Amino acid sequence: MRKLFVYISILYSFLYPCNEALSQSNLTADDIEKFIKEAESLLDEYKYDEALEILDYANQGAQFNNDDKSLSLVSNLKGKIYEMNDEIDKAITEYNHAIILAGSSKLRNLEADALNNAGRVKLKKKELVEKALEDFQKSYQYAAMQKDTLRMLRPLLNLSKYYIDQGNYKEAYKKLSPAQRLLSENSQPVARVKLDVLLGTYYYQTDKFDDANQKLNEAIIISKSEVKNDKNNSDLKYCFYQELADAYKIKSNLSYAITDFRNAYEYLDDYTRYNSEAQKIKKEVDLQKASIKFDVDQYKKQAEKMEEDLDLKESEEIKWRISIILGIVIILISLAFLISSYKNNLQKKILNQVLIDKNKELLNAKETAEQVSTLKSQFISTVSHELRTPLYGVIGLTSLLMENPETKKKNEYLESLKFSGDYLLALINDVLQLSKIETNEVKLEKVSFDIRMLVEGIANSLHTKQKSNNNKVHIEIDDAVDSSLMGDSVRLSQILINLVGNALKFTRDGNIWIKVKCLSCNAGLYNLRFIVKDDGIGIPKSKQKEIFDSFAQVKNENQEYEGTGLGLAIVRKLIHLHNSEIYIDSEVGVGSEFYFDIKYEKAIKDEEVHLHSGETLNIGTSNFNILIVDDNKINQIVTQNILKKKGYSSDVAGNGADAIDKVKVGDYDLVLMDINMPELNGLEATKIIRTFNSQLPIIALTAVEENEIRIQASAVGMNDVIIKPYDTQQFFQTIIRNISKVKMI
Numbered sequence: 001m002r003k004l005f006v007y008i009s010i011l012y013s014f015l016y017p018c019n020e021a022l023s024q025s026n027l028t029a030d031d032i033e034k035f036i037k038e039a040e041s042l043l044d045e046y047k048y049d050e051a052l053e054i055l056d057y058a059n060q061g062a063q064f065n066n067d068d069k070s071l072s073l074v075s076n077l078k079g080k081i082y083e084m085n086d087e088i089d090k091a092i093t094e095y096n097h098a099i100i101l102a103g104s105s106k107l108r109n110l111e112a113d114a115l116n117n118a119g120r121v122k123l124k125k126k127e128l129v130e131k132a133l134e135d136f137q138k139s140y141q142y143a144a145m146q147k148d149t150l151r152m153l154r155p156l157l158n159l160s161k162y163y164i165d166q167g168n169y170k171e172a173y174k175k176l177s178p179a180q181r182l183l184s185e186n187s188q189p190v191a192r193v194k195l196d197v198l199l200g201t202y203y204y205q206t207d208k209f210d211d212a213n214q215k216l217n218e219a220i221i222i223s224k225s226e227v228k229n230d231k232n233n234s235d236l237k238y239c240f241y242q243e244l245a246d247a248y249k250i251k252s253n254l255s256y257a258i259t260d261f262r263n264a265y266e267y268l269d270d271y272t273r274y275n276s277e278a279q280k281i282k283k284e285v286d287l288q289k290a291s292i293k294f295d296v297d298q299y300k301k302q303a304e305k306m307e308e309d310l311d312l313k314e315s316e317e318i319k320w321r322i323s324i325i326l327g328i329v330i331i332l333i334s335l336a337f338l339i340s341s342y343k344n345n346l347q348k349k350i351l352n353q354v355l356i357d358k359n360k361e362l363l364n365a366k367e368t369a370e371q372v373s374t375l376k377s378q379f380i381s382t383v384s385h386e387l388r389t390p391l392y393g394v395i396g397l398t399s400l401l402m403e404n405p406e407t408k409k410k411n412e413y414l415e416s417l418k419f420s421g422d423y424l425l426a427l428i429n430d431v432l433q434l435s436k437i438e439t440n441e442v443k444l445e446k447v448s449f450d451i452r453m454l455v456e457g458i459a460n461s462l463h464t465k466q467k468s469n470n471n472k473v474h475i476e477i478d479d480a481v482d483s484s485l486m487g488d489s490v491r492l493s494q495i496l497i498n499l500v501g502n503a504l505k506f507t508r509d510g511n512i513w514i515k516v517k518c519l520s521c522n523a524g525l526y527n528l529r530f531i532v533k534d535d536g537i538g539i540p541k542s543k544q545k546e547i548f549d550s551f552a553q554v555k556n557e558n559q560e561y562e563g564t565g566l567g568l569a570i571v572r573k574l575i576h577l578h579n580s581e582i583y584i585d586s587e588v589g590v591g592s593e594f595y596f597d598i599k600y601e602k603a604i605k606d607e608e609v610h611l612h613s614g615e616t617l618n619i620g621t622s623n624f625n626i627l628i629v630d631d632n633k634i635n636q637i638v639t640q641n642i643l644k645k646k647g648y649s650s651d652v653a654g655n656g657a658d659a660i661d662k663v664k665v666g667d668y669d670l671v672l673m674d675i676n677m678p679e680l681n682g683l684e685a686t687k688i689i690r691t692f693n694s695q696l697p698i699i700a701l702t703a704v705e706e707n708e709i710r711i712q713a714s715a716v717g718m719n720d721v722i723i724k725p726y727d728t729q730q731f732f733q734t735i736i737r738n739i740s741k742v743k744m745i
């Protein structure tokens with residue numbers, strides 16, 4: 001619709017350059033007439049599609065105006081267009097439409113035209129021939145009613161041609177005769193020529209050869225001049241050439257009939273020539289039509305392209321708009337996203353900063369705590385060390401005084417002094433031990449040891465306690481348990497001493513069982529269960545958990561026990577170091593059972609194990625000469641007396657330098673070397689001694705904690721370390737072990 005409107009607008013602006021915009025409703029009858037005339041001239045130029053479009057538009061205008069005349073004219077013209085394009089059915093429809101419209105308005109001229117046209121087309125359809133003849137008749141009648149000779153002539157010519165073509169010359173003449181009369185000076189040349197040729201044919205067929213020649217010659221003269229007439233369009237020229245060809249054809253037949261063969265041949269030649277001329281023009285017309293059609297198609301294509309372009313532009317515009325909207329939306333979303341992520345980032349940054357600050361604070365707090373803890377450990381270590389040295393003297397001297405029957409009698413408070421000294425020493429040792437475990441300073445060692453000897457040694461070392469409460473100690477070790485194992489014997493001793501010590505403390509006139517059971521003893525791996533059981537006072541269920549805490553003691557009003565309340569805490573921590581746990585099974589008045597499991601490897605038997613057995617044999621049997629190096633006079637006396645008690649002879653050196661001199665000249669089996677001494681300390685002195693004597697066993701005798709000193713001691717060539725205050729039995733075992741080593745070599 002828009003395409004047509006665009007076209008009409010262009011056309012209309014061409015026709016009415018100054019007119020306002022065209023609108024269908026305001027088309028006047030004049031406008032419509034102009035459109036129809038424009039369509040007619042387009043028809044002459046074979047511009048059928050354009051003509052049809054204008055006619056459609058005119059048709060709508062005429063319908064709007066109820067203008068039957070214009071509607072009839074439009075239909076008539078459309079019929080012609082379809083006829084020229086050999087669209088017979090469409091042409092008949094349009095002509096019939098034109099006939100009805102003209103008839104209803106009694107427009108006889110128009111009706112006559114439409115009828116003549118309809119007849120001409122209907123003749124082309126066999127089934128409509130009768131109708132065609134009727135239409136010609138009616139056309140003639142309506143034209144006659146108007147006394148319109150031109151319009152009367154057309155159906156007569158059509159009818160006479162039909163009858164001649166049918167060979168019905170009689171009927172043909174009935175039409176030719178009035179037609180001849182209607183012909184006048186004003187008649188169209190084409191009508192005159194057509195009539196002449198028809199009459200010529202009729203005369204030839206009715207053997208009136210002269211009349212025939214006359215009519216045909218007249219037609220030839222007119223036609224020859226008309227084909228040269230530039231006013232005539234190609235259609236007319238084609239028509240005249242055809243008439244010329246027809247005229248010569250009949251003349252040739254006529255000459256042949258009168259045996260004038262020469263002329264017959266010549267006319268035949270003329271016929272061929274003009275016929276080919278007619279065909280030539282027809283071709284030209286067809287070409288022209290085709291080219292116009294092509295142009296129109298091109299135009300249509302162009303219009304379509306324009307429309308497509310418009311659509312494209314429109315859709316591009318829409319796309320562009322959508323893109324802009326989308327763009328804006330995306331930008332808005334991105335902005336919102338940016339803002340929210342900026343806010344998030346800001347929040348994150350703030351949170352991060354808070355976390356960083358907190359981390360710093362925590363790190364500082366941790367560092368401070370670690371510093372405090374280190375300071376605490378250092379403090380404890382230093383204090384305990386400082387306390388232990390004088391305590392060593394106190395206990396040592398007290399022991400000596402107590403062993404002397406004379407002094408023992410003189411001072412009844414010696415026992416209490418010894419008790420207090422022992423308690424203080426135990427407390428210091430426990431505190432030191434606990435702090436060391438807590439600061440991860442205690443590492444498990446792997447040495448070979450004899451489990452049976454270890455257990456028996458513990459039982460023996462506690463025999464005083466055992467006796468004081470009148471308890472019996474029973475040792476039960478599974479036969480499957482190999483004597484020599486690999487592990488940390490010192491920690492195991494600590495655990496058992498604590499547990500057995502407690503059992504002895506909290507049992508009177510009872511029994512203590514130390515059991516070692518094999519949970520699995522094969523392939524050199526011993527999973528052992530250690531049980532320390534007593535039939536003592538027992539522990540109430542409610543207290544069984546808390547006794548493992550530091551300084552926890554079950555209150556018992558009837559009895560007073562010595563103890564620091566740290567023993568079980570240390571035991572549990574030491575068992576944890578072995579990746580194990582301690583369990584308790586106890587009932588008040590029945591007794592207590594503590595048990596735990598530790599895995600040990602089977603030891604490869606070495607000389608140390610032999611030594612262990614040798615030690616026991618040698619204890620108290622040899623008379624060794626020992627050099628005691630100590631700057632502390634009390635310590636010198638205590639150590640000398642202890643050695644003397646076992647029958648050892650000893651000599652004393654007050655410092656490192658003195659010791660070196662004495663070793664050079666004296667015959668000593670072993671040196672007990674203090675570490676911290678003025679002038680030349682024990683380590684330096686040992687270093688020098690080792691330059692001239694590599695065999696002599698030198699044992700560090702010090703209150704300095706074992707781990708700290710052991711590495712330094714072995715680095716300078718010392719053989720062992722004894723920590724003050726020491727257990728006498730262990731003290732002698734160490735001495736014997738080191739002397740035996742040298743002697744055995």
Ligand code: ADP
Pocket residue numbers: 498502503506534536537538539547552553554555562563564565566567568569592
């Ligand atoms: P203490 O030095 O007081 O013995 P421990 O930590 O070794 O400290 O023991 C804590 C407490 O647990 C003891 O004071 C005692 O009340 C109780 N206890 C420990 N072992 C036994 C036991 N075999 N029989 C009864 N009570 C025990």
